[in-house]
Amino acid sequence: MLSHRHRPPSPVPDADTRDDRVVDLAADSAARERARETAWLERVRDHGDRDAYERLFAAFTPRLTAWIGAQGLDGASAEAVVQDVMITAWTRARLFDAAKASARTWMYTLARNRMIDHHRAGERRARAHDGYATLLPAEDEAVDTPEQGLTRARIAALLEQLPAEQRQVLLLVYVEGRSHREIAQELELPIGTVKSRARLAFNRLRKLLEDPAP
């Protein structure tokens, strides 16, 4: 699934990461990609390895910036938040425990925590209809262009398997950071309907993704 999809442009293009990318594409394995990210973060944690940090940075920074932008922060604020997250990933890498989470999950939780602080600091989130429009596939249309929508990997294919109305709820929760109550108001649906779509989508993905590896 990875083999025919582009990766987003890396801000740190160098020969090593390009080589890595070729290996990535050939591997066609989400689990191996995850394991590689985790190994980079462990090298940052254990040895202060700058090369490993650069790879981690190239893999995560563009996506976290897109995600935080989709939650309604303007470009400059989103970048400031991501910079904080990436500084934390470097300075506090010793908090990482691969037994509890993969690097991918850990990086996400760092960014999520930073966003919670951001909202608690009273900076109301602007509603990101633009983000929603550019990130979410319209209706039941499958997304297969790298420039638009969810571009990569197994998760994108799994999301495409969900009924459109379930996928919509899941992406509103995860991409835009809406609560299920906000979604019910916006889509003018009973709360019970939104909860049931969220439950079906979540449990389906859980069944498909959950394996013994973290």
Added chain:
Amino acid sequence: MTPAHHPGEAWLMDYALGNLDQPFEAVLRAHVGVCASCRDTIAFAERLGGEIVHALPGRPVAFDARAICDHHEQETPRPQAVSRAHGIAVTDDIERCVETYLDSSLDALPWRGVGQGLRLCRLGEQAGARTWLLRGKPGTVLPHHTHAGSELTLVLKGAYFCGDRIYRAGDIEDADESTAHQPVITRDGECICLAVTEGRLRFRDLLPRLVQPLLGI
């Protein structure tokens, strides 16, 4: 303690993303502290977040990795959980957990008798949701009602029936507009619950409707 009834996945996703107003966040935190199954669900919700973000088309940024390494020293931080699944006090004593949160023993709170073996204590209202404690004698039958929004009820002590389900200490009853119920406290002992309710309750019978404005429920 192994709770048998849990908040729906939508609540746990919202919890994992930090999307909830404080009253719902607080009642969920108390349940999650005693519920390994919900902690697993939250851990998966975080993992799913990581996967979905990883599938987003990236945006280039104007800062680079080397500048971060050059300008920041690596630290040896005090152990601290970054996951919301691992980051809460895990306890088996839900009553104590809530007392700690309220900074009061349950008995010392200003309870108000509302008849029929029932006492209420309003803890506050925020973002359209009221938090209250409810305490009933064994065998108390609550008025039949529906809801104008969401309601989460956490059992702190004792147990109650709703239809064919029994809710015991640590359990959450997850109700919304589609739920009509009439809780009945079991005969084994008193029951204390913490509830967060959006909107007014809608009572089927006249008497509770008449006293509703006085009680603010």
